[in-house]
Amino acid sequence: MRFSILYVALSCIAISSCNQNDSLPLYGPKTATLVEKNGVKTIDSADYSIPNFQFVDQDGKPVDSNTIHGKIFVADFFFTSCPSICPKMMKKMDEVYEKYKTNNDVVILSYSIDPNRDSVARLKAYEKKIGFESSKWHLLTGNKDSIYNLADKYLVSAAEDPDAPGGHIHSGNFILIDKHRRIRGYYDGTKDDKVQKLMDDMDILLKEK
Amino acid sequence: MTRAKIIQYLAPFTMVFIVLLFIYNIWSHGTIVHPGQASYKVNCAQCHGEDGEGIKSLVPPLKNSDYAAKNIDSIPCWLKFGLNHPIIVKGVGYDQPMYPFDTMRVDEVQVANIINYMNQEFFNIDKPVSSQWVHAHLKNCK
Numbered sequence A: 001m002r003f004s005i006l007y008v009a010l011s012c013i014a015i016s017s018c019n020q021n022d023s024l025p026l027y028g029p030k031t032a033t034l035v036e037k038n039g040v041k042t043i044d045s046a047d048y049s050i051p052n053f054q055f056v057d058q059d060g061k062p063v064d065s066n067t068i069h070g071k072i073f074v075a076d077f078f079f080t081s082c083p084s085i086c087p088k089m090m091k092k093m094d095e096v097y098e099k100y101k102t103n104n105d106v107v108i109l110s111y112s113i114d115p116n117r118d119s120v121a122r123l124k125a126y127e128k129k130i131g132f133e134s135s136k137w138h139l140l141t142g143n144k145d146s147i148y149n150l151a152d153k154y155l156v157s158a159a160e161d162p163d164a165p166g167g168h169i170h171s172g173n174f175i176l177i178d179k180h181r182r183i184r185g186y187y188d189g190t191k192d193d194k195v196q197k198l199m200d201d202m203d204i205l206l207k208e209k
Numbered sequence B: 001m002t003r004a005k006i007i008q009y010l011a012p013f014t015m016v017f018i019v020l021l022f023i024y025n026i027w028s029h030g031t032i033v034h035p036g037q038a039s040y041k042v043n044c045a046q047c048h049g050e051d052g053e054g055i056k057s058l059v060p061p062l063k064n065s066d067y068a069a070k071n072i073d074s075i076p077c078w079l080k081f082g083l084n085h086p087i088i089v090k091g092v093g094y095d096q097p098m099y100p101f102d103t104m105r106v107d108e109v110q111v112a113n114i115i116n117y118m119n120q121e122f123f124n125i126d127k128p129v130s131s132q133w134v135h136a137h138l139k140n141c142k
Helices: A002-021 A086-100 A120-130 A144-153 A192-207 B003-029 B037-043 B066-070 B072-081 B108-123 B131-138
Strands: A031-037 A040-046 A054-056 A062-064 A072-078 A106-112 A137-140 A158-160 A168-170 A173-177 A183-188 B087-089 B092-094
Touching: A072 A086, A072 A192, A086 A106, A086 A173, A086 A192, A106 A144, A120 A137, A144 A158, A173 A192, A183 A192, B037 B108, B066 B072, B066 B087, B066 B108, B072 B108, B072 B131, B108 B131
Parallel strands: A072 A106, A106 A137
Antiparallel strands: A031 A040, A054 A062, A072 A173, A158 A168, A173 A183, B087 B092
């Protein structure tokens, strides 16, 4: 009898952990607001999400929250003269691009953390070196402070550092964002297995309503 | 038991152990591992790829690179100081800067090992280089 209870308990744990694999976590703090309805005060909590932004891409076209409305997207931070981890990140992101280039529900955003040097023309030249569709994979430049502030909102690091190769340090993470602009995963963009996990998670996220 | 006797007793076991290690090495890798392979993987393969294939027009390939084969004497300098000018490899132009090695981590013996590994794997050059050769060529870096 005791054993059967143990089995039931174990299988419950097993089933619940299986279910967990089918949904992705939400990152970032929730915001709580006090709402008063019919004289009753309740706390309304909202999920953390990436705020509105507007930058220009390698075609000089504005890319903002409307461009990505209703789509899931993968974001990362890079700069074109980056000699260290960026080439590898670009190679892995290109694999993600190749897999989802015909899927209209997916967009890729690569923000330059060296926007003063990374002009539209320079981003376009970089795109040509890898060879991809600009409507699907936007390389973004704009106001430097806005980009660094946005990196904070993605909860990743980006900073200028004269001692670092190329003069900047930044996270090598790919960040997965859902249709409601909520952060759903971080993946090391230089590791084959982590990028595979990203693509597995994207498939899960695409099925989410 | 005297010290000599202990050594006499252990010597055959040590020999067998070394031979077994050697066999294990061949068995697990299919071949004898080149001493430069591990350093290549850590320091170069991130961008140039494990098979020296490069990344599209971003990072030049090393496999059958005419540019590298022509400029073997400059390779120690590239590894130590990076490469910051446009080059043409197999008819394709590349202008991304190359990041130099962390010289705190890679010494001249390792540089020689890596060059020998690349010579063998990618450039089809038989002549091995020594750490003295690396040392001498590093003096001529511009």
